[in-house]
Amino acid sequence: MFPFRRKDDIYCRPQTGASVTSVQFTWLEMVWMVVVSLSYLLGYAIQISIVVDKYTQEEPPDNCSLYLVFFLLPHLAAGLKNLQYHYREAREEEGEDGAKEWIITILFLPFSPLIRFARAWKFGIGEKDNWEDGIRYVDEMVTVGVLRLFEVFLGDGPTICLLLRDDVWGRSVDWKEYVQGPQDILRCGPQCNLQPQNPIEFWTIFRMIFLLSKMAQCVTFYLVIVKRLQHLQQPEYFHHLSNSNSRQGRLNFFATLILYAAHFFFIGSRVTGYSMVGTACGAWVYFIIGAHWLVNTCWHLVSVVSSNGLTPARSLSSLVVGGVWLIALTNEQGGRQLGRFILYYMMAFFETVVCGYLWNTAMAGSGDFFAYKASWFLLVILMMGIVLQIVYYSVCHPSKPSFSKEGLNCCSGDRRGAADSQQHSTL
Known part of the structure; x- marks a missing residue:
């Protein structure tokens, strides 16, 4: 799954001895990085809002604590994985083991993809002066893809399952009214205006669609960028x-x-x-x-x-x-x-x-x-x-x-x- 070269289980950079005739970091990569970063931050905010919404309901759903677990667990796992990557890099590259880098890595552990985005941006900009930085840009983006796979597999997937359980299958009557309209027409006079008892709101649908879209985007991003790295290797x-x-x-x-x-x-x-x-x-x-x-x-x-x-x-x-x-x-x-x-x-x-x-x-x-x-x-x-x-x-x-x-x-x-x-x- 993770196509990094290794020797005796030590993380290694891809070989860069071959000549490079193409630019890896273009304006399209800049746009792509902005889109993926915004998706990551918006997904973070939506997960927080879901946890707050479920805990503030008058009758919280069964196993409500799972929403919190599936919010914290993936970000912690991705952060620990990023810490492992940083340790390996500190052993192999000069300048990667400074106190500042360690503090940033530990302090922003729950936001580890953002650290990698910043490093990728630095290497991408540096490609103008050193073509090897273009390869390192691709390598950093693959690392971002790996960290985000941890998040969608441990967090977004289980969260969507819980939302489907509570907001779709658990509200079948409300969805029937949403699709077919209120069913008590015979009990209502000709002048009355029936309203759904518990209407399905836009937010209920949007957050499920967004998290699913984010999962698809993360997997697609990983496959696309890892293909780039394989072709470079x-x-x-x-x-x-x-x-x-x-x-x-x-x-x-x-x-x-x-x-x-x-x-x-x-x-x-x-x-x-x-x-x-x-x-x-x-x-x-x-x-x-x-x-x-x-x-x-x-x-x-x-x-x-x-x-x-x-x-x-x-x-x-x-x-x-x-x-x-x-x-x-x-x-x-x-x-x-x-x-x-x-x-x-x-x-x-x-x-x-x-x-x-x-x-x-x-x-x-x-x-x-x-x-x-x-x-x-x-x-x-x-x-x-x-x-x-x-x-x-x-x-x-x-x-x-x-x-x-x-x-x-x-x-x-x-x-x-x-x-x-x-x-x-x-x-």
């Missing part, structure tokens, strides 16, 4: 590509939008299914998530053993990656991808069927507004995500995927297999 694998942007691993706006939309719907299907099971069947959701997490972790461990060998650090990395894969496949090592994607989406489809079955079994005969609609909605958004992913790899992928007897080949000129990608470590 191993440019010899991409000389066969005719387009200069493809050789650099850059996506155009349309391709990025398609990739974002694919993850928006796919992640939406994951959190929808988990929230449905959590609402209707309670503890069953922990079994489903735990089983899927275990499968993902074992899958990633197998790939680590076949390439780099097994160490405690990589084992912990596989545990984290297994959790991230609950919402998106981020294994972008190149080579034989078709089998990898087929296996991943088969597991996702099977998980969707299980979630829909448990929901239908629990809600059968209840008369709930979502009793039959929820399962169809879950299946539709899953299929939309898969179709958009197929469109992306068919017409938008920068490395021109092609079919062969080895599967769907992409991302490399010599079509190397996953087992040969030893330069890509996992943490």
